[in-house]
Amino acid sequence: MPKFDAAGLLSAVVQEATTGEVLMVAFMDAEALAATRKSGEAHFHSRSRGRLWKKGETSGNVLKVEEILVDCDQDALVLKVTAAGPACHTGARSCFYRWIDGDSLVRSGS
Amino acid sequence: MPKFDAAGLLSAVVQEATTGEVLMVAFMDAEALAATRKSGEAHFHSRSRGRLWKKGETSGNVLKVEEILVDCDQDALVLKVTAAGPACHTGARSCFYRWIDGDSLVRSGS
Numbered sequence: 001m002p003k004f005d006a007a008g009l010l011s012a013v014v015q016e017a018t019t020g021e022v023l024m025v026a027f028m029d030a031e032a033l034a035a036t037r038k039s040g041e042a043h044f045h046s047r048s049r050g051r052l053w054k055k056g057e058t059s060g061n062v063l064k065v066e067e068i069l070v071d072c073d074q075d076a077l078v079l080k081v082t083a084a085g086p087a088c089h090t091g092a093r094s095c096f097y098r099w100i101d102g103d104s105l106v107r108s109g110s
Numbered sequence: 111m112p113k114f115d116a117a118g119l120l121s122a123v124v125q126e127a128t129t130g131e132v133l134m135v136a137f138m139d140a141e142a143l144a145a146t147r148k149s150g151e152a153h154f155h156s157r158s159r160g161r162l163w164k165k166g167e168t169s170g171n172v173l174k175v176e177e178i179l180v181d182c183d184q185d186a187l188v189l190k191v192t193a194a195g196p197a198c199h200t201g202a203r204s205c206f207y208r209w210i211d212g213d214s215l216v217r218s219g220s
Contacts, residue, residue, distance in 0.1 A: 001215070011121045011135050020130025022179075025121050025186040037210075069132075070215055071205040072198050076135040078206050088182050096179040096188050100147075105111070105180055 003074045004030060009045060010075050014087065017066045017080040023087035024095040026055075028077065040065055042079055061085035113184045114140060119155060120185050124197065127176045127190040133197035134205040136165075138187065150175055152189055171195035 004010050009027040016023055026044040028036070031052050035043040039054075042063035046053040056062035062084045069078040088095040098105040114120050119137040126133055136154040138146070141162050145153040149164075152173035156163040166172035172194045179188040198205040208215040 001210075001213070013123050013132055013135060015130075015132060020125075022123055022125060022132070022188050025123060025181065068210040069206040069218075070208050070210060071135065072200050072202070072207070073205075076205075078132050090182050092182070095181040095183075095186075097182070098180050100111075100178040100180060103111070108179075 001074070002033060002070060002077060005075060009047075010077060012042075012044065012077045012079055014042060014063060014079050014081055017082055021094055022096055023063075023081070023083060023093070024055075033077075036065060036079070037068070042081060055087075056084065059085070059089070061087065063087065111184070112143060112180055112187060115185060119157075120187060122152075122154065122187045122189055124152060124173060124189050124191055127192055131204055132206055133173075133191070133193060133203070143187075146175055146189070147178075152191060165197075166194065169195070169199070171197065173197065 002010055008029045011025060012028045013025050014023045027047060029045040032043040032045045042055045042065055044053050063081040065079050065081050067080040086093050098107050112120055118139045122138045123135050124133045137157060139155040142153040142155045152165045152175055154163050173191040175189050175191050177190040196203050208217050
């Protein structure tokens, strides 16, 4: 089963199940993984707030977890989800709405 | 531009540009990001070895970087790549070749 690093964390990539779009990346500790598996909705560990955080707890934009993939060394996860709304707090569908172009960040059309 | 955490790292998700499959997740420091941008091939920072690591440096399975996406708070990247071969050291196309089923890890068919 998944292994956590010295800080008790692992990286979790959230991917829209149907389109494959990467929506966000966050950290999970054992508590967040257990809460995610129990509820079927994505929970993470906020490093800045030092606490369990359910995605969508204030916005309502929860992430229904369809499948959890584990990598070869078991220290990263991919959550395949169905998103109830924009995953990003900016209102964008994905947090990855910009790309690096030379020394600038360019906003993508989507 | 991207921001690194207290350890000088950020999470980098590697996604096959054409299929959207997530191939691997690794860490980058400023050196790895600079080497990636300069060479057009993915470089990471190995936490266990404490050094710059070019993906495919021994296997030849390099990752040609087509695009680098940045998330809203600029502490995670998605590298859209064309993979020269299996991304995983196990020979699997993706490091995420298993999923959690109850208390077990199940190997996917791909």
